[in-house]
Amino acid sequence: MPRFAANLTMMFTEHEFLDRFAAAKKAGFDAVEYLFPYDQPPEAIAERLRAQGLTQALFNLPPGNWEAGDRGLAALPDRAEEFRASIDTALRYAEATGVGRVHVMSGLASRQDVTALTAYRDSLRRVCDAAGAQGLDVVIEPINTRDMPGYFLDDFSFAADLIAELGLPNLKLQFDIYHRQILHGDVLMGLREMAPIIGHVQIAAVPDRHEPGTGELDDARILRELDALGYEGFVGCEYRPAGRTEDGLDWMRAFA
């Protein structure tokens, strides 16, 4: 049975961010993830995790200026210095929270741009080296370009080939089922083919990104496939609740 992590960026938004940890615990979660913790002191996050007995499943490196349109820095040659600084920031929060993996966002660039591809490879080597020294995995996630137009990493096969080419032992795939369906479909075969390199999974219904089981996929069948494949990582619940978060959790309890 997969271990579900509440995504506190998208769920429990009825509460202030630091109050979402208690809300997630009360709703039955033992793990959390979110996009970015950087608006809070690391100690404040660590205290919430400790007080609620929660495990930190994942968070992202700083993405640049999200409000200004940045969606990560790793493939942006002219932002290399900022990317290097983002690694140090993320590792400070990783130390405080005990997270086991961090997600590196590529940024908006073309995979046909050789300078972007070179920057991306260099960035992944750098972050995997620094994160590995702290016992952390690094995950990269193909994201669909309907939700994120111009995102550099928009193909699962490209991501898998790059992971194989770089051969970095702590570089793994963040398999977001929502993006997989939109980009390629073929979700079960994708899971079977990429199981050896999957470092994190996320789920949301397609196309509305609401609770699993409310879209076009048989999400219960997909979760059973993760069990059958022996996946022992987390499944991040990265969906927008259709109503109050607490009222929409029956789908998860079917797996309890």
Ligand SMILES: O=C(O)C(=O)[C@H](O)CO
């Ligand atoms: O967009 C997603 O699915 C993610 O998981 C990124 O981390 C945030 O955009």
Ligand SMILES: [Mg+2]
């Ligand atoms: Mg995702």
